[in-house]
Amino acid sequence: MSLSKKFVEITDVGMKFDTPKGSFTALRDIDLTIQQGEFITLIGHSGCGKSTLLNLIAGLTQPTSGHLICAGREISGPGPDRGVVFQNHSLLPWLTCYGNIYLAVERVFADRESKAQLKARTEAALALVGLTHATHKRPHEISGGMKQRVGIARALAMEPRVLLMDEPFGALDALTRAHLQDELLGIVAKTQSTVVMVTHDVDEAVLLSDRIVMLTNGPAATIGDILSVDLPRPRERLALAEDPAYHHLRSGVLEFLYQKEKRPAA
Numbered sequence: 484m485s486l487s488k489k490f491v492e493i494t495d496v497g498m499k500f501d502t503p504k505g506s507f508t509a510l511r512d513i514d515l516t517i518q519q520g521e522f523i524t525l526i527g528h529s530g531c532g533k534s535t536l537l538n539l540i541a542g543l544t545q546p547t548s549g550h551l552i553c554a555g556r557e558i559s560g561p562g563p564d565r566g567v568v569f570q571n572h573s574l575l576p577w578l579t580c581y582g583n584i585y586l587a588v589e590r591v592f593a594d595r596e597s598k599a600q601l602k603a604r605t606e607a608a609l610a611l612v613g614l615t616h617a618t619h620k621r622p623h624e625i626s627g628g629m630k631q632r633v634g635i636a637r638a639l640a641m642e643p644r645v646l647l648m649d650e651p652f653g654a655l656d657a658l659t660r661a662h663l664q665d666e667l668l669g670i671v672a673k674t675q676s677t678v679v680m681v682t683h684d685v686d687e688a689v690l691l692s693d694r695i696v697m698l699t700n701g702p703a704a705t706i707g708d709i710l711s712v713d714l715p716r717p718r719e720r721l722a723l724a725e726d727p728a729y730h731h732l733r734s735g736v737l738e739f740l741y742q743k744e745k746r747p748a749a
């Protein structure tokens with residue numbers, strides 16, 4: 484990463500929400516610079532502000548203080564340079580897998596490319612996540628893991644410079660999850676995308692990340708610590724299971740979550 488470039492710059496960001504009980508400070512003093520091609524995971528207890536931070540980078544909400552910059556420009560709204568994968572995959576139920584992806588592709592590329600090119604992009608995205616066979620199926624006809632893959636394909640097909648994912652594998656069984664993690668590692672290696680991903684899963688964070696950003700408990704959550712994961716790539720989950728360096732990193736995150744930042748009382 485010696486030639487790395489600053490890509491997302493988050494400076495002194497705070498986020499307050501107006502609530503019926505008055506102002507609620509969700510995030511304070513967030514400073515984070517993400518390099519191009521870096522894989523960042525955000526981890527922290529439920530309710531600490533992970534989705535809030537991801538939404539700020541997505542431009543879906545505006546911070547109440549501080550600045551967010553992506554590729555040299557202030558983030559002032561959602562944009563095709565930032566593809567979002569939502570936790571609930573949010574596919575349009577009346578469109579097929581193909582249709583869901585085509586719609587996004589059309590939005591980004593229609594002014595520059597022919598229909599044949601848009602079709603080729605859509606088909607390539609489906610192939611990338613292994614869903615060519617489900618091209619003409621609608622969301623209710625496919626499994627949860629497949630829907631999640633359509634959501635990932637849709638975000639990737641927009642060729643975003645930053646891929647933002649909010650617990651994309653959260654609701655999946657362990658096997659599907661492992662399979663999709665491996666797929667994602669392969670895709671990101673191929674596309675060199677910058678990724679910010681929210682997760683609750685410590686093993687997932689260590690397996691995927693270049694850096695793990697650990698948030699303190701809210702209210703007024705901030706970055707408590709950042710752990711650099713210097714395990715070489717490509718990473719093999721079976722080999723890692725025997726790697727002392729992997730276990731050391733894993734305990735680092737666990738220690739943060741369960742000793743330094745105890746789970747807040749419900």
Ligand SMILES: Nc1ncnc2c1ncn2[C@@H]1O[C@H](COP(=O)(O)OP(=O)(O)OP(=O)(O)O)[C@@H](O)[C@H]1O
Nearest residue numbers: 500502507509528529530531532533534535536701
């Ligand atoms: N629109 C809003 N209005 C008021 N409060 C909000 C709003 N959005 C989030 N919050 C509050 O901000 C805090 C952070 O919420 P956020 O959804 O970012 O947490 P999270 O870390 O993503 O949690 P989880 O792991 O459960 O998804 C919570 O206390 C939440 O209640």
Ligand SMILES: [Mg+2]
Nearest residue numbers: 533534535649
């Ligand atoms: Mg969340």
